[in-house]
Amino acid sequence: MGKGSAGLLAMGAVLMVAGCKSAPPLTPEEAVGQHMYAVRCAHCHEENDLALKPPPPSLHNIAEQKMLPNGGPATDAAIARVVVEGKNKMPSFAGRFTDAQMAGLIAYLRTSMPAEKK
Numbered sequence: 747m748g749k750g751s752a753g754l755l756a757m758g759a760v761l762m763v764a765g766c767k768s769a770p771p772l773t774p775e776e777a778v779g780q781h782m783y784a785v786r787c788a789h790c791h792e793e794n795d796l797a798l799k800p801p802p803p804s805l806h807n808i809a810e811q812k813m814l815p816n817g818g819p820a821t822d823a824a825i826a827r828v829v830v831e832g833k834n835k836m837p838s839f840a841g842r843f844t845d846a847q848m849a850g851l852i853a854y855l856r857t858s859m860p861a862e863k864k
């Protein structure tokens with residue numbers, strides 16, 4: 747290692763810390779979805795408060811994975827259909843969401859899904 751390596755290491759440490767900074771703020775649409783998720787979905791999908799077996803799958807990263815946890819492409823339409831129709835132990839939310847709320851929900855599922863601040 748040459749003379750400048752300590753400086754490079756220090757710079758790397760700074761960059762790593764900077765990389766952990768919180769995600770960019772949500773758009774208003776995503777914030778609507780964040781709230782819907784917190785109210786309607788998180789108690790099952792995060793906390794599994796009904797102790798379902800198998801537990802409801804994590805919805806984090808479905809955008810990157812491109813597939814729904816239990817198969818099929820993770821398109822907006824497919825996600826909306828699961829929410830409206832339900833699936834096995836997941837209840838149907840037919841009529842519970844306005845179009846804007848549904849759009850926000852899907853937009854939020856495609857973010858890093860930061861938890862709603864209380």
Ligand code: HEC
Pocket residue numbers: 782783786787788790791796798801802803805814815816817818825828829833834835836837839851
């Ligand atoms: C009562 C608990 C419960 C609630 C509330 C609930 N879910 Fe689910 N969810 C489940 C279970 C259980 C599954 C697994 C269904 C299966 O494939 O058998 C699931 C699966 C899913 C899937 C993946 C489907 C697949 O094919 O892999 C999505 C997407 C989903 N839920 C979205 C939501 C959203 C969005 C909400 C809030 C509007 C929500 N869920 C609320 C229990 C719940």
